[in-house]
Amino acid sequence: MRRFKSMQALILATAALASATPALAQSPVSQSPEARLAAYRDRVERLEAQDAVENLQADYGYYFDKGLWDDVADLFSKDGSFEYGQRGVYIGRERIRRALLLFGPNGLAPAHLNNHMQLQSVVVVSKDGNSATGRWQGMVMLSEPGRNGVWGVGIYENKYVKEGGVWKISSLHFYPTALTDYDLGFMKSTLPMEGMSALFPPDRPPTEVYRTLPGNYIPPFSFDHPVTGKSLKDLPQPPDDVLGRK
Amino acid sequence: MNRVLILALAGAAIALPQPAAAQKLSEAQINAQADALTARVEKLEGTRAVKKLQRAFGYYVDRGLWGEAADLFTDDGTIEIGMDGVYVGKTRIREYLKLLHGGQEGLIYGQLNEWVTLQPSVEIAKDGRTATARWRDLGMLGQYKKHAEWRNGIYENRYEKGADGIWRIKSLHLYVNFLAPYQKGWARLTPGEGLVQSEASKAYPADRPPTVSYKPFPEVQVPPFQAPNPATGKPVKGGK
Secondary structure (H helix, E strand, O other): OHHHHHHHHHHHHHHHHHHOHHHHHHOOOOOOHHHHHHHHHHHHHHHHHHHHHHHHHHHHHHHHHOOOHHHHHHOEEEEEEEEEOOOOEEEOHHHHHHHHHHHOOOOOOOOOEEEEOOEEEEEEEOOOOOEEEEEEEEEEEEEOOOOOOEEEEEEEEEEEEEEOOEEEEEEEEEEEEEEEEOOOOOOOOOOOOOOOOOOOOOOEOOOOOOOOOOOOOOOOOOOOOOOOOOOOOOOOOOOEOOOOEO | OHHHHHHHHHHHHHHOOOOHHHOOOOHHHHHHHHHHHHHHHHHHHHHHHHHHHHHHHHHHHHOOOHHHHHOOEEEEEEEEEHHHOEEEOHHHHHHHHHHHOOOOOOOOOOEEEEEEEEEEEEEEOOOOOEEEEEEEEEEEEEEOOOEEEEEEEEEEEEEEEOOOOOEEEEEEEEEEEEEEEOOOOHHHOOOOOOOOOOHHHHHOOOOEOOOOOOOOOOOOOOOOOOOOOOOOOOOOHHHO
16 A cells, blocks of 8 residues: 555656646756756746747737838748738738738828737747747727728737747737727727738638627637636637527 | 655656756856856846836826826936927926826826826847837826827837846837827827827926927827847838
8 A cells, every 4th residue: 555655656746747847946956956057947938938929919019000011021930820800811921911011001101090909918938938829909999081980909819939049920810809980989880800802812711700799709719727727729609690600 | 755756756857858958067157057047037027127117107197196107217317208398307207297287296186197008018138237118008088077088109218227226217208199089089180180299398398309200190100119120130110
């Protein structure tokens, strides 16, 4: 019996040490200084990665606002992808550079407002430290000459990759969840999303079809529940008669 | 029990990939690596400190705590908001903020004054002693029963770590893109309407004139980026 317990402790201890890399720093002092330094370096690198990803996404928003399309496109990895609402998926930095022109010319045109806020990040860096995911809240303020202003809100679910030591966006997916005419407001007006462009069609159709408010689609969560550890990637979606979803 | 522990550690050692740095290091090498890590942690702490500092500024101004807001600056710190010009030093900054909000300590009954400060992109200098940051401003301003406005702007600020190890604001520059009446919204702003010099700065002139000529919405204004594009490392030209 005693022997059995020891074996059990051994298995548990081994599993705990092997599975949780960040927990290394709480490992026994008997560890060599070399191993402890390496473990600390890993943890520092994860924190640096989080900061780099947060800057990267904030900068994406600042460039996107002002139609600085070259600077936006350069933030993507070579085979990165870009998906905005129901416009479909553009793949590769050069395709993205051109697709961005669907949002307006290079440099914001006069009397246009294209504010895309990047807020409320939840960033998760992978175990190996070479990739990350981020969920963001995206409030939107739009304007074009001769039309009412537009308020919008949505969710970003993005992926990031460290390419040659530099963090880049490997996949950006903005899910607008509600759009409205400024004068009417969300209570009286809900606007649909733009569809796929006929002028410059995407490489792939939208990865998920859904509607903005009054629909209440749940963009799948890249991060697991921080307390229960449960995945929220595959949640039941609200019914939609056109899609045949019950 | 000791035996179990040893066995467990041996098991873990097999299960974990050996990091390259796990070779035997000299005392000097260990110290050098620890120092390098400390410097990196200090930069991470600097980023947190800068974020806290700027958010505190927003929270203090929100509630009319002019003195608390001014105390966030270095002795030679500057503030520049819209077309009001540059105010230098804590005393001048405090007085300017106070006059900008009606001239009293705190807020007036019914005064809406939310300086929502969002989307930081923080760049800590190589030596870890200074920093720059870009922020988004979403102002909700007004006076109950009288008027209400949305403000939209961009901050490009500078920060400095003092000899005492405390981070302070060296320069705060809010490029106001527009101040739009809530009811009519931003879409109906006419040229020149979105940004005017405040009455406060006319009555209490700045130490220096505005550093740029502003082109508020519906014109296009791209506040210059202090930080380079993080992916290419090149300056962002759109802001010039």
